[in-house]
Amino acid sequence: MDGEGVARRYQVLEELGRGSFGVVYKGIDKATGETVAIKHIDLESSEDDIQEIQQEISVLSTCASSYVTQYKASFLRGHKLWIVMEYLGGGSCLDLLKSGVFNEVQIAIICRELLLGLEYLHSEGKIHRDIKAANVLLSETGKVKLADFGVAAQLTYMKSQRNTFVGTPFWMAPEVIQQAGYDFKADIWSLGISAMELAMGEPPHANLHPMKVLFHIPKNAPPRLEGKFSKEFKDFVAQCLVKDPDFRPTAKELLKHRFIRSAGKVEALQELIQRKRNADVRADQLKHPVYYQETLHTISPKDEVDEWVFDTVKSIVPRRGTVRSRKPSSVYLVEDAMRKLDLKDGPLQPNTPGTVRKATVRRQPSTASRQSSVRRHISNGSPRPSLGPKRPLQPDMSFGNSGSTMRLFRRVPSDGSNSGLLGSSPPEFANENHAPAAYHSPVEPNSKEAMLGRRLYNKALEPCLDELHAQTAASSKREALARLSDAFAYLDAVDPEGAYHLVRNLVSSISQDTRLNNIFLPQQHHPSPKSSNSNPQPSSKPANDGTQQGTVLIKGSRPSTATTLAGTPPASALSSPTKLIMSQENPHLMSHHRRRGSMLPQPVSPDGRGSPDKERERERERDRAEKDREREKLAALEAKLPGRQAVPGMEHCKALSDLLYARWTDGLRARWGVLAGS
């Protein structure tokens, strides 16, 4: 119908956050003066998700409870879907956790409210399926509401069960993971995990890889709340985390639990909101609001090809525009999609060279657009926003009303985020108007080294960093990685040539140390004993997350659909078939390969001014690249063969990871439309 007319009813204000499906804005309903949250979903960016979005809307629109975020309207404008929701100013519990864990009194209140919400949903035949701190929103007055029905299910029949594998691994109930058929009780388990999350700051097993968690949860005894908490609280959590759903209490039963009955009033939660605000002020984190810019336009692919650098700029206020227009929304589709990619790549992609290569290939188109965003931001006068896309792995949801987390496989990182980054940035980063440096950049690569440097960054450094980030679960490590990623992004923007020299020197230093050389550059048999000084390698340091192998191993045996494409960055594909096989059986070696792969430079084309020594090195590199390409072909072929035997006793894992893999590829396929387009 007339989406334009309905849209005019709303005044769209600043951006609130980004979910996996789009951008959320604050807005005002002009008819009533009410503040609302408006989610913009770009449908052109999803392949099969229209029906899922419809499902989400239909579940939401049939909810009428003060414990559930209120749905108001939805309509189409061009290929954007607007969903209007109740505005909740307190933010999500995940945001609030950033300024510290909750105390028991607060947790009891939240749990009671959530139980009331679940009681309502369950009586309506609905299962939320993704209960976690990130999906619990607070109003400014402390009211607690369930949000994000991206994966919620509507049962048409009370006794029916579900088998679909959805949710977020850390919070998933064992029966969901085992796909044995589950019902409302799955939400109760997730509630227990969320309670622990609020108390500890992280869900149990947060240090494990999400894929590993999937095996851990059904196999092991349920997590227990330990430490100096009351008996009641511990018992409440234990009740929620009964493994057999038949013995797990219902929401109604849990409302009678002592821990819940003694809970206080929701107003007590305002403390949390205030604390977060104070922390934000202290961290000087009050960001300039990002205002909505009308970006509705018909995508014209042909034009985009011409203007690949500024693909969306035409719809945005001219670049000399105000500071506020710095973050035109569509740029973030890319960022967003990247985040989703990472979320999915994380658990599944790492270990066989075939997969790694594929992942890298997939990332390629995005590099261009992300780079374009870097440029544009900078031309707007501040280097800081240019770092925005370099934190692709976390949506800024500090104001709540996040997007949908449809099928997020990895926990949305709760930390290592804005506070850390911005707070610790050097002053010139923090100061918006400190323009000079910014206005010179970005440097257009004008020397060969610079071009190579940029290429190196786009094709090797950045994808590898993203990947590492996606594979890393621990928050401090993630933060370290994010910073490193930012630093590289900045270097690339300012001095791509520097990146070139950095890696170049790095490689030659490595090659001069026997041990490092053998590990990182094994094909290069020229141990040079003269020096043993080695540079610490920036990107391998935080990458000690070697936990994912158990599952990835099986996943690696999936038929690969990777084709050897022109422009495949060889850097990430360097691995011999022998290594491939070894890596299948020896996960530990695997991560070395991965790192090694990411450390290797691009085969460098002669730049005409190298020393004879360097010439030789280039020769060798070329040779090696040749050989590797051959091996790569072999490996691709091998990977194409239908799924290999599962390890005896691990057949169920194989089945599971096959399923996950299919979902993952489906997801990728769905997202890729956007990335490819920009």
Add this chain to the structure above:
Amino acid sequence: MSFFFGRTRARTNTVDLAKQARDHVTKLEGPQGAAKADELAKVLAQMKQVLQGTHGATEAEPNPELIYQLVTGMIEEDLLNLLAVHLHRLPFESRKDTQVIFSYVFRFRPPTGPQKPEPLALAYVVERRPQVLVELCRGYDHKESATPAGTVLREVLKNEAAAAVILFDDGDEQGSSCRGVGGINPDRPQSGRGVFWSFFDWIDKSSFEVSADAFTTFRELITKHKDLVPRYLAANFDLFFDRYNRVLVQSNSYVTKRQSIKLLGEILLDRANYNIMTAYVDRGEHLKIVMNLLRDDRKMVQYEGFHVFKVFVANPHKSVPVQKILIMNRDKLLQFLSHFLEDRTEDEQFIDEREFLIKQIRNLPPAPVPPPQR
């Protein structure tokens, strides 16, 4: 004691519920509409409880005997039809309750009788009161009733007879389903005024929520029954695809357009629709529409269009008009396809198919060759 008391009261009530509901429903539009709506809401909630049993503290299994009474009562009072007609007038919670009631009632099989008894109410509706289903479809006339009516419909449509009732509804025409499923003449071409044909407008002209729900139901209707639908499409080929292409494929709504192109591809590639497919890809004008889709300025429309286009090109027995168009545009197409959606680098199947099409087009004869008789 109180236990027995509660039980007897429930029983008397159950018998009465349908009648009460009827009284309230018919007065919804009157001066006391609001009060009646409240009372009706209570009755509907009670009916739901009888059907579902209660959960939580006072857990009670639903009693088949009570349900049987309720269902027969509803049939006697013609309550199903009344609820369907007035669905959009009911309060929010009552609409949801009504949806649940319909779902349970249409599923209910009497506890006694033959080994696998038909769902009682559904059989009655399909044979004797097809208007209930038609009225449920008309739920798409209103934003309020679209979701509950649609939910009920999609469940009911799994039953082939129910689907037939909707497909063959054609007013008072001979062979229309208006006198029950038995009166249907499946080979008589439809006038295009039956309820099924209203789906095109509901999908194209309604708000997003209604349109999306109507489309989902439409898809179910058109893809679920592999005997019924191909025959129906064959009998109404021109009418159906004319509307489909004009209203849905060329819709102004992005979602409608994209989803209907996708569904078109699914229809054509369904084995059961083989004859429909061959007839469809023989038409030059169909090919023109699809070739225009390839040039749409939205990538996902292009992409979905591609999956229809490929059927034309891959057809080994291309008709002369189709060959003509392809040959006339051979160079343009080759040029176009070689850069078509280039950035889908990870979509192997797509790349393979695109390569295949390029090869096919390149190898077309210089002039159309009449296809061998099939």
